[in-house]
Structures are given as structure tokens and as C-alpha cells.
Amino acid sequence: MRYFTSGYYIKPTEIFSEMTDKRNSPIEITKDEFKTIGYQLIDTISNFIDSIDEKPVTTGETSKQIQNVLGNAPLPEDGSPVSALLSRASDLLLDHSLLNGHPKFFGYITSSPAPIGALADLLAATVNANVGANILSPMATAIEKQTVKWLAEFIGVDPACGGILVSGGNMANLTAFLAARTAKAPKSLKEDGLANTHGEMVFYCSKATHTWIEKAAVLFGHGLKAIRWIPTDAENKMNTEILSQTINDDLKNGKKPFLVIGNAGDVSTGVVDDLSAIATVCKTHDLWFHIDGAYGIPAAVIPAYKNLFAGIREADSIALDPHKWLYAPLEAGCTLVKNPQHLVDTYSSHPVYYNFSNQDDEPAINYYEYGFQNSRGFRALKVWMALQQAGKNGYIKMIGEDIALAQLLFEEAKKHPELEAITQNLSITTFRYVPAGFMQDAKKNEAYLNTLNEKLLNVLQVGGEVFYQMLLLQANIV
Ligand SMILES: Cc1ncc(COP(=O)(O)O)c(C=O)c1O
Numbered sequence: 163m164r165y166f167t168s169g170y171y172i173k174p175t176e177i178f179s180e181m182t183d184k185r186n187s188p189i190e191i192t193k194d195e196f197k198t199i200g201y202q203l204i205d206t207i208s209n210f211i212d213s214i215d216e217k218p219v220t221t222g223e224t225s226k227q228i229q230n231v232l233g234n235a236p237l238p239e240d241g242s243p244v245s246a247l248l249s250r251a252s253d254l255l256l257d258h259s260l261l262n263g264h265p266k267f268f269g270y271i272t273s274s275p276a277p278i279g280a281l282a283d284l285l286a287a288t289v290n291a292n293v294g295a296n297i298l299s300p301m302a303t304a305i306e307k308q309t310v311k312w313l314a315e316f317i318g319v320d321p322a323c324g325g326i327l328v329s330g331g332n333m334a335n336l337t338a339f340l341a342a343r344t345a346k347a348p349k350s351l352k353e354d355g356l357a358n359t360h361g362e363m364v365f366y367c368s369k370a371t372h373t374w375i376e377k378a379a380v381l382f383g384h385g386l387k388a389i390r391w392i393p394t395d396a397e398n399k400m401n402t403e404i405l406s407q408t409i410n411d412d413l414k415n416g417k418k419p420f421l422v423i424g425n426a427g428d429v430s431t432g433v434v435d436d437l438s439a440i441a442t443v444c445k446t447h448d449l450w451f452h453i454d455g456a457y458g459i460p461a462a463v464i465p466a467y468k469n470l471f472a473g474i475r476e477a478d479s480i481a482l483d484p485h486k487w488l489y490a491p492l493e494a495g496c497t498l499v500k501n502p503q504h505l506v507d508t509y510s511s512h513p514v515y516y517n518f519s520n521q522d523d524e525p526a527i528n529y530y531e532y533g534f535q536n537s538r539g540f541r542a543l544k545v546w547m548a549l550q551q552a553g554k555n556g557y558i559k560m561i562g563e564d565i566a567l568a569q570l571l572f573e574e575a576k577k578h579p580e581l582e583a584i585t586q587n588l589s590i591t592t593f594r595y596v597p598a599g600f601m602q603d604a605k606k607n608e609a610y611l612n613t614l615n616e617k618l619l620n621v622l623q624v625g626g627e628v629f630y631q632m633l634l635l636q637a638n639i640v
Contacts, residue, residue, distance in 0.1 A: 188241050199245045206252050211263075211277055218626025219267050220260040231258055260629065269631035271429070271457045271483075275491035278551050279544035283491060286540035293538045295518040296526035306542035307527055312549050313482060313496055316557070317455070317462040319475050324502025326532040327494060327541040331456030334481035334495035335374045337533050339421070340382065341479060341499055342450035344508040346420035356383050361418035366390045366408065368400035368435060370428035372454060398431060398585075400424065402439040409447050421450045426471060426480075427458015430633055432587035434458060437473030445476075453477045456495065458588050460487040463554060464562055478504075484545040487561060487589070494541045497533070505532040564589040592633055 191199075223231070232254065261267060263274035291302035310325040328334050343363065344351065350358050363384060367375055369391045379386050390408050395401045409419050422444050424435040437453060444451035453459065453474060459482050462471040474480065480498040484490035499505055510531035518528050530536045552560065568589045575583035575593035582604060584592040594615045596604050604611060615632075622628050 191244055195244065199248055202245070203248055203252065206256070207280065210256050214261055214263055215265050217261060217264070219264045219629045220623065220626050221258055222624035222626050223258060228258060264629075266628045269629045271486045272492065273486055273489045276489040276544070276548045276551070278547050279489070279491040282544035282547045286543045289540070291540045293540050293542070294530035294536050295516070295528045297518050299540070300526075302540045302543070303527060303529065305546050306529065306540075309542040309546045309549070310496065310498065313484070313545070314498055316549070316554065317459050317474060317480070317482065318468070318471070319477070319480065319498065320500070323498050323500045324505065324527075324532070325496055325498040326505065326529055327496050327545070328533060329493040329541075330485060330495040331372065331454070331481055331483045332374045332377065332495075333534070334456060334483065334497045335372070335423075335452070335454055336378055336381075337497040337505070338452050338479035338481060338499065339378045341497075341504040341508045342421045342452055343382070345478070345504045346448075346450055347418075359418055361416045362388060363418045363420050364388045364390055364412055365421040365423070366392055366405055366419065366449075367423035368392050368394050368425060368428070370394060370398060370400075370425055370430060370433060371423055372429045372456070374454075375423065394433075398428070398433040400435045400440065402436060402443055405440070406443050406446075409443065409449070413447075419447060419449055421452060423452050423454055424473075424477075425458075426453050426455035426474065427461065427588050427590075429457060430590075431585045431592060432458055432590035433585075434470050434587070437471065438476070439473070441473045441476035444478075450478045451476060453480045456481045456483040457486045460557070461561055461565065461588050464558055464565075484548075487564075488545065488548065488557070489560070490544050490548060494545055496545075502532065509533055561589075 262270075262272045267274075286302075289302070291299035293299045293302045293306055296303045306327055309327065310323075311321045314323050314325070315321045326337065328337055342365075347359055347363060356363065365375075365379075365384075365388065367389065375389060376386060378384075379389050390412070392400050392405045392408060405422065412419050422440055424437050424440040426434050426437065428435075441451050443449070455462075455474070459471065459474070459480065461467050462474060478500050482496045482498065484494040484496060485492045488494075497505075519525075529538055549557075565588060568591045569586060572583050572586040572591045572593070575581040575591070579601075580596060580598055582594050582596045582601065584594065586592075594611060595618055596611060597614075600607055600611065619630055619632055622630070
């Protein structure tokens with residue numbers, strides 16, 4: 163038996179060389195065929211990108227209609243020609259998808275994907291680097307390290323901080339959450355779990371915080387009651403006076419505060435908390451300061467917005483999503499950590515079958531020690547390439563224009579007699595339709611207006627004309 167050695171698969175070359183010179187695998191594609199169908203695919207994709215605005219934003223098909231188009235074929239017993247498969251996959255996807263790269267897609271925060279990102283993903287999949295360990299992906303690891311450094315530089319924090327590319331905002335925040343807990347909990351946490359933390363570990367965020375915080379509370383064993391929801395002020399920023407009071411109350415009651423989360427562009431209205439004030443509170447009480455900048459923090463690159471983001475250099479960790487405002491195709495998130503040793507302390511393990519040490523003077527980063535994944539794809543490539551294609555100035559222009567367009571929408575909504583302009587922060591504008599005669603008494607008719615706007619939105623969306631995000635009006639954001 164030559165298939166296995168110490169638990170590893172080896173290519174059974176010798177066995178096959180006894181039977182044939184070259185293994186004939188059903189999944190191979192010849193060089194000529196790859197070129198022909200590859201060029202065809204590139205033609206299809208470039209036509210799609212060029213004419214995306216002629217398509218509806220979405221076809222509005224129901225799940226049943228989509229299922230009918232897809233069909234219900236059983237798992238194929240035998241293979242099919244690649245060109246037919248690619249052609250069908252292209253038709254299915256290009257003609258039956260919601261196109262978030264469409265100029266009339268205004269919903270949620272996924273950006274239009276930079277075409278260079280699509281090419282980068284093709285290249286990354288071809289090399290198939292496993293960016294879990296340096297030895298398995300020497301160049302990809304170096305590129306990821308440089309990408310992390312550039313992202314830090316981009317938003318204006320110390321490029322010497324460390325970090326890791328992850329799948330998106332949830333993972334970027336969850337990755338940091340656990341690093342914060344390791345840093346602030348007693349060392350016994352690893353052995354004893356939460357039972358021996360000398361008081362319930364509690365953490366603080368404004369009520370505008372994204373739902374990842376509830377996931378963290380539930381998944382990591384704290385429970386929802388460990389979240390201290392701090393009210394927001396008139397501008398929808400975390401009220402830092404109440405934050406301080408709540409921390410003091412918790413300390414008096416024997417709780418163990420360990421983490422405060424500030425938003426740098428909250429998911430609903432794009433508000434940036436007073437990050438400097440939160441940093442000061444964290445310093446006073448020796449708490450980990452995390453910023454959820456998954457959506458908004460790239461705007462810190464714009465010189466005129468530097469003040470709005472003052473305080474980001476104080477953060478112990480930051481979540482930032484290139485697949486949101488850096489125009490990377492899904493998936494690309496990033497966790498930045500001031501002292502990356504906290505990631506290693508949290509995630510590193512050394513199974514006997516890993517031989518990933520290196521002989522270099524400077525120890526290489528093995529990214530499996532920085533986060534949840536062992537085997538990891540090469541997400542950094544698309545971000546690294548887009549950052550170079552546009553350069554910092556290119557991003558300043560794009561992000562600046564996005565903000566200017568959102569501001570223009572707000573101004574237009576303000577001028578319209580039947581639109582109520584509600585909030586404008588970063589690239590997020592909120593407004594609603596208020597029929598003539600209702601404007602004076604809008605507050606009294608909140609339920610009716612919410613239903614009306616929801617219906618209006620659904621009609622517009624199903625028609626494929628435009629795609630907005632629904633945000634039920636809450637009293638505090640008016
Ligand atoms: C501020 C913020 N945090 C976290 C997330 C979650 O990001 P993802 O959907 O990439 O997991 C979002 C998503 O919109 C967000 O806006």
C-alpha cells in the first residue's frame with residue numbers, strides 16, 4: 163500500500179505509471195480547451211460588465227420560478243462537456259441574479275465588484291495557495307501581510323499592527339471579540355472556560371450595533387444578558403456618559419467589563435460614534451477598545467473626514483470590510499489588531515502533524531494562528547490588486563464621490579414635497595415617501611407610513627427598476 167504515509171495522502175504516481183504514462187482524470191481540461199472556453203468566458207463577462215445598466219437590477223423572480231429555471235436534475239452519474247457547463251452557468255447567473263454592481267442598486271452595503279477582483283480571484287484559485295501556513299503559500303502569505311499593512315495605512319492607523327483577511331464583517335468582528343476576551347480574561351480562561359472569570363464578563367456597545375454582537379454573545383457562551391446596550395444621543399452616537407456610568411455600576415456589582423465597541427459607520431444610518439471619547443473611557447477602565455468599521459471606516463482616507471474618525475489610532479482592534487467600501491468582490495473582510503500577539507494567544511495551536519516552523523531570522527506569519535480557519539483561501543489578492551490599481555488617491559476620489567452622491571440624494575429628497583429626508587451620514591441617506599397631506603402629521607401615522615413605504619419598495623424592486631434597503635423608522639433617528 164503506497165497511498166498513505168503518516169496519515170498524509172501522496173500522489174499515487176508509481177501505481178499509475180505502471181498502468182499508463184499519464185493519469186487520465188475526468189476533471190482535467192486540456193490546455194487548448196481551457197484557452198478556448200476561458201476566452202469565451204472572458205468575452206461573456208466583459209460584455210456583461212459593459213452592459214450591466216441595460217439589465218434590470220433584479221428579475222424579481224420568485225424562489226419557485228428560480229427553481230424552475232434551474233430544474234431539479236438528480237446528481238449526474240457521468241460527466242458533461244465543460245463548454246456547455248460554463249455556458250449554462252453564465253446564463254443562469256447573469257440572467258437571474260440580483261446585480262449589486264448595477265448603478266441602480268442602492269440597498270445594503272455590498273459594493274460594485276471591481277473587475278480586477280474577478281481576475282484576481284481566477285488567479286488565486288489557479289494557484290490555490292493555502293494561506294494557512296507560510297510554508298504552503300510563501301508569496302500569498304507575504305501579499306496578505308502587505309495587504310493588511312496597506313489597509314492599516316489606508317485608514318491611518320499604525321501600519322505595524324497585525325491582522326488577517328476573513329470572510330466579512332461578522333467574522334472580522336467575531337475574530338476581534340475573542341482576541342479581546344483572551345487579552346482581558348484571567349489566563350485560566352483557556353482551561354476553565356467562563357466559569358472562573360471572577361465575575362461575569364460583560365461588554366458594551368450602542369444599540370445601533372450590528373447583530374454580530376448578539377451572535378458573539380450567544381456563540382461564545384456569554385449570553386445576551388452580558389451585552390450592555392448603551393443608548394444613543396440625539397445624533398445617534400453612543401452616549402459616552404451613560405457608558406461610563408454603566409461600567410461603574412457593573413464594577414460595583416462585581417461584574418467584569420472587558421470590551422467596548424464603537425461604530426465607525428453604523429449599519430443603518432452610517433453614524434460614526436465619538437471614538438476619542440470611547441477610547442478615553444476604555445483607557446480609564448483598562449478595557450479593550452474595538453471599532454466596528456466594517457462599512458464606514460474606509461472614509462477615514464478622505465482628508466476632510468479625518469476629524470470624524472479621530473480616535474481610531476487608539477483602538478485595540480478594528481473590523482474593516484474590503485467587500486463593502488473598497489469595492490472587492492465578496493468575500494473580503496479584515497481584522498486589524500494593534501498587538502497581533504493577542505490573535506496568536508487566542509487562535510494558535512500546534513498539532514503534531516504541523517511542521518510550519520521556518521529557518522528565517524524573522525519568523526514567518528502562519529495565518530492559521532491568527533484566526534478561525536486552518537486552510538484558507540487567498541482573499542487578499544483581490545484587495546491587494548485593487549489598492550494598487552486605484553491607489554490611495556483613486557479611492558479618495560471614489561469614496562468622496564459616493565458620499566457626494568448620497569448627499570445629493572438627501573438634498574433632492576428634501577426639495578421634493580412628498581419625500582421626507584431623514585438622515586445623511588457617509589454614503590447612507592435615509593428618506594421616505596410621505597403622501598401629500600400626511601407631512602404635518604407624519605409622526606402620528608408612523609405605522610401607516612412604514613407599511614406604505616414597504617409596499618412601495620417591494621413594487622419598485624420586483625419591477626427591477628431600483629433596489630433600496632428597508633429601514634423601519636425608529637423614533638430616535640428622526
Ligand atoms: C457595521 C457593520 N458591521 C458588520 C456587518 C456584517 O458584515 P458581513 O455581512 O460582511 O458579515 C455589517 C454589514 O452590513 C455592517 O454594516
